[in-house]
Amino acid sequence: MRIERDTRRGRPISIRVDGVEIGSFEGETVAAAMLEQDVAFRRDTRGRDRGLFCNMGTCSECMVTLLPSRRRVRACITPASDGMELVTHG
Numbered sequence: 001m002r003i004e005r006d007t008r009r010g011r012p013i014s015i016r017v018d019g020v021e022i023g024s025f026e027g028e029t030v031a032a033a034m035l036e037q038d039v040a041f042r043r044d045t046r047g048r049d050r051g052l053f054c055n056m057g058t059c060s061e062c063m064v065t066l067l068p069s070r071r072r073v074r075a076c077i078t079p080a081s082d083g084m085e086l087v088t089h090g
């Protein structure tokens with residue numbers, strides 16, 4: 001059941017993933033923004049898109065690289081912030 005009563009989204013923000021600007025909302029995770037835009041988290045050895053597995057910070061299937069620090073983080077537990085830039089590889 002979808003919970004729709006007494007819920008509010010944060011203000012709209014945008015983040016940049018692999019050079020493409022995508023929309024998100026304050027308080028949501030990087031993974032939520034990527035899922036909504038159907039962005040792959042990484043590719044397997046055959047070049048096929050991979051997605052989330054646990055969505056709770058334990059499997060590392062959602063690792064992305066923040067720019068410009070090049071710090072690797074788990075997208076499923078990293079809050080999106082306006083102007084954030086990241087890449088899904090490297």
Ligand code: FES
Pocket residue numbers: 052053054055056057058059060061062063074075076077
């Ligand atoms: S999906 Fe498992 S750590 Fe993010």
